[in-house]
Amino acid sequence: RTSTRRGHQVVHCRSWHHVWALPGNAPVDYAALYGPGYYGAGAAGADSISRYRLEEIEPSKRAQSLWSLRLLARYRPPGRLLDVGCSAGVFAATARDDGYQVRAFDVSETAVQFARERFGIDAQVATMENADFPAGSFDVITLWDVIEQLEDPWAALRKAAGWLAPGGIAAVRTPNTRSLRARLGGLANWDLVSPPEHWHLFARDSLEKLLQQTGFEPLHMQTIHSDRVFYRRAPRWQQLPFWISSACGGGGGL
Numbered sequence: 001r002t003s004t005r006r007g008h009q010v011v012h013c014r015s016w017h018h019v020w021a022l023p024g025n026a027p028v029d030y031a032a033l034y035g036p037g038y039y040g041a042g043a044a045g046a047d048s049i050s051r052y053r054l055e056e057i058e059p060s061k062r063a064q065s066l067w068s069l070r071l072l073a074r075y076r077p078p079g080r081l082l083d084v085g086c087s088a089g090v091f092a093a094t095a096r097d098d099g100y101q102v103r104a105f106d107v108s109e110t111a112v113q114f115a116r117e118r119f120g121i122d123a124q125v126a127t128m129e130n131a132d133f134p135a136g137s138f139d140v141i142t143l144w145d146v147i148e149q150l151e152d153p154w155a156a157l158r159k160a161a162g163w164l165a166p167g168g169i170a171a172v173r174t175p176n177t178r179s180l181r182a183r184l185g186g187l188a189n190w191d192l193v194s195p196p197e198h199w200h201l202f203a204r205d206s207l208e209k210l211l212q213q214t215g216f217e218p219l220h221m222q223t224i225h226s227d228r229v230f231y232r233r234a235p236r237w238q239q240l241p242f243w244i245s246s247a248c249g250g251g252g253g254l
Contacts, residue, residue, distance in 0.1 A: 001014065003188055005021065005193050005194070005195060006194065006195055006196075007024065008021040008022055008023070008024060008195040008196075009021065009022045010022075010193055010195075012187055013206070016203065016205055016206040016209065017177045017178055017202075017203035017205065017206055018177070018200070018201070018202055018203065018206035019177055019187060019193055019200070019201040020199060020200045020201070021193070021195035021198070021199050021200075023151055023195075023196075023199070028151075028196045030107045030127065031107060031108070031109065031125075033196065033197070034106075034107055034108035034110070034111070035108065035109070035110060036110045038108070038110075039108065039110050039111060039114075058090055061090040061091070062090060062094050065090060065091040065094035065095070066094060066098070068091070068142075068144075068171065068173075069094065069095060069098050071171075071220065072140060072142075072169070072171055074220070075169050075219055075220070076139055076140055076167070076168070076169050078095075078098060078099035078100045079100065079101065079138075079139030079140065080100070080101045080103075080137065080138045080139045080140070080165075081095050081100040081101065081102050081103070081138060081139065081140040081141070081142065082102075082103050082104065082105075082133070082137070082138045082140070082141045082142070082163065083095065083102060083103075083104040083105075083142050083144075084104075084105065084128065084131075084141060084142065084143045084146055084160070085105075085106055085107070085143060085144065085145065085146040085149070086104035086105065086106045086111065086112070086115055086121065086123055087106060087108070087111050087115075088111055088114050088115055088118070089104065089111070089114065089115025089116075089118065089119045089121045089123060090119075091142065091144060092104045092115065092119065092121045092123070093115075093119035093120075093121060095142075096119075096121070100140070102121065102122065103122050103123070103138075104121050104122065104123040104124075105123060105124045105125065105126040105131055106123065106125065106126075107125070107126070107127050108125070109125050112124065112125050128150060128155075128156040128159060128160075131159075133163045134163075135162050135163065136163070136164065136165040136166070136168075137163050137165070138163050138164055138165065138168060139164070139165055139167075139168045139169075140168060140169055140170075140171065141160050141163060141164060141168070141169075141170045141171070142170075142171045143156075143160070143170065143171070143172045143173070144171075144172075144173045145173055145174065145175075145253075146172075146174075147172060147174050147200065147202075147210075148174045148175055148192075148198045148199065148200055148201055148202075149197060149198060149199065150199060150200065151199050153200055153210060154210065154213060154214055157170070157210070157211070157214035157215075157216070158214045158215060161214060161215045161216065169219065170216060172207070172211075172254075173224070173253055173254065174201070174202055174207065174253065174254055175192045175198075175201055175202075175252065175253055175254070176202075176203060176204070176223050176250075176251060176252060176253055176254045177190075177201050177202060177203045177206075178203040178204065178250065179223070179250055179251060179252045179253075180250035180251075180252075181252060183250070202254065203254075204221060204223070204254060207221070207254055208221065221254065222251075222254075223250065223251030223252075223253065223254055224251045224252070224253045224254075225251050225252055225253075
């Protein structure tokens with residue numbers, strides 16, 4: 001099935017629940033797309049970034065990061081970690097504090113500067129296309145909310161696989177096309193189908209297929225509830241429906 005969104009043709013594979021948008025003729029200037037205007041840098045105060053005040057979301061982002069790190073520790077002890085698409089640097093800082101040797105990069109100069117100055121992260125401005133690390137440089141590579149933003153996630157994951165040491169792992173988080181929200185509202189109305197920010201959106205089966213096609217062996221996969229719950233720091237009882245939905249495979253993210 002095909003549709004049009006923001007001037008781009010969008011294809012929906014009903015068999016694998018993979019949704020992707022076709023790039024236009026003109027290349028996207030990602031540095032400009034994710035510039036100061038996208039992050040609203042300083043709009044809510046000198047210490048603000050992203051669409052929220054960092055001081056308000058940092059505790060919940062730290063909690064989410066620790067949850068992710070506990071999951072990673074099941075399969076690999078702390079070691080050399082690369083955070084791809086590090087954004088403001090909260091996860092990278094949490095991983096460093098948890099014993100990892102952290103490096104990071106992001107396409108946004110605004111985000112990288114903030115991560116360096118606020119958290120002292122070893123971060124650089126780069127994309128998956130031009131980032132360069134020796135083979136076997138990392139034990140863990142994280143791609144939180146990244147692959148949906150790439151025009152070619154297959155090429156990116158193959159490149160990441162080359163940066164991993166033997167026995168290394170990659171951790172991916174991405175929106176879930178089979179989430180309860182996407183099903184209830186319909187993919188045609190889902191706001192996460194949003195080129196040029198989002199090009200590829202996956203369900204459990206299509207994400208597993210992507211990982212296998214790029215040389216990975218899936219170790220663990222589950223749905224998780226939306227970041228919005230963390231951002232709002234909702235009381236536990238208000239979070240319960242989200243956790244139940246996630247346990248049943250309908251969480252907002254994979």
